[in-house]
Amino acid sequence: MSGGGFIRLPGGSVVVALSLPRPPHGARSGLYDCGCRVRVLVHAVNRQRALTRLRNLGLRSVYLRGNTEPPTPDEVTAVLHHPDGLVWREAPEDDTESWHPIRALLRPQPARPAAAEPAGGNERPAA
Numbered sequence: 001m002s003g004g005g006f007i008r009l010p011g012g013s014v015v016v017a018l019s020l021p022r023p024p025h026g027a028r029s030g031l032y033d034c035g036c037r038v039r040v041l042v043h044a045v046n047r048q049r050a051l052t053r054l055r056n057l058g059l060r061s062v063y064l065r066g067n068t069e070p071p072t073p074d075e076v077t078a079v080l081h082h083p084d085g086l087v088w089r090e091a092p093e094d095d096t097e098s099w100h101p102i103r104a105l106l107r108p109q110p111a112r113p114a115a116a117e118p119a120g121g122n123e124r125p126a127a
Contacts, residue, residue, distance in 0.1 A: 005070030006047055015079055016042045016050040016064060017071035022090065022105075036090060038105065041075055043085035053086065057102060 004018035022036040040059075044050035047064060054062045071079075078099045079087050087099040 003069045004064050005067040006050075006064065007070050007076060009076075013043060013045055014047055014050060015071050015076050016044065016047055017069060017075055018042075018054075018062065018064065019069065020059065020062065038088045038090050039075075040088045040102070040105075041071060041079040041086070041099075043079045 004016065006014050006016045008014050018040050019037050020040055022038050040054065042050040042053055044053060051062055051064060074095075079085055082099070082101065084101055086102045088102060088105050089097050089099050
């Protein structure tokens with residue numbers, strides 16, 4: 001169960017904060033199977049739209065039950081100053097870690113090629 005909460009801003013929009021398990025990273029998923037949690041902040045028109053934004057990114061089982069851990073004023077400032085309005089950080093209690101865009105959390109890791117150098121050597125590719 002995820003801990004989280006929300007706060008309504010004077011303009012009518014909301015900031016939703018959720019503590020979620022860190023999603024797997026494809027080939028590197030073994031490194032993150034430690035049960036790590038991330039704090040995700042979403043700025044949206046309403047709570048339902050905020051949860052829909054997260055579900056559309058692939059975080060399917062995201063629910064907000066209650067308001068036990070609402071966002072702090074620093075968290076609200078962080079999400080309002082980000083162009084996407086959607087940020088995360090791995091250690092919520094560590095104030096020295098910066099907030100990251102959601103693309104950095106959900107980005108698939110590129111597969112490493114087997115050979116570091118192409119087979120053709122110094123040949124130029126055909127145009």
